[in-house]
Amino acid sequence: MRVDISERPAIADQKTEIGHWESDTMIGGNHLGVLVTHVLVAGLAKNKTASEINRVTEKLFQEIHPDQRKTFTCDNGKEFCGHQESREETRSRFL
Numbered sequence: 789m790r791v792d793i794s795e796r797p798a799i800a801d802q803k804t805e806i807g808h809w810e811s812d813t814m815i816g817g818n819h820l821g822v823l824v825t826h827v828l829v830a831g832l833a834k835n836k837t838a839s840e841i842n843r844v845t846e847k848l849f850q851e852i853h854p855d856q857r858k859t860f861t862c863d864n865g866k867e868f869c870g871h872q873e874s875r876e877e878t879r880s881r882f883l
Contacts, residue, residue, distance in 0.1 A: 791871075793861060796883045800859050807858035809880075813841065813867055822867075824848075826860065838870030846877045854879055 800808035809826040813836060816822065822833040824844045829852075831844040849857055857880040862868040871882035 790864070791881075791883045793883050796861055797859060800861065805858075807856045809857075809860045811845070811860050811862040811868065813865065836865075836867045838867055841867045842870050842874045842877070845874050849878050849880075859883060 797808070799805050809829070811824075811826045813833070814823040814825065815836065822836045822840070824831050824833050824841055826845065826848065829848050831848045833840045833844045845860075857878050859881045860871070860874075860878075861883045862871060868882070874880075875882045
């Protein structure tokens, strides 16, 4: 289920509070890997499926304190369509 960016907290746009992440992916040369980015945090994924993006995201944020995992703002790419699972695992809001 898509969540509209208009639901993003105003504080996230101000970039004055830690915990609001902007997420995206970049495909490697010859489609040989995917870089999952969450501004300042990044990890390598095997492919661009929602389950793989979730796996990498959840692994990256295991060591980050819950107080610093408030919101994730993702683009509308299908690789983020599984955000409900990551929302539960990271205890964060995905927009």
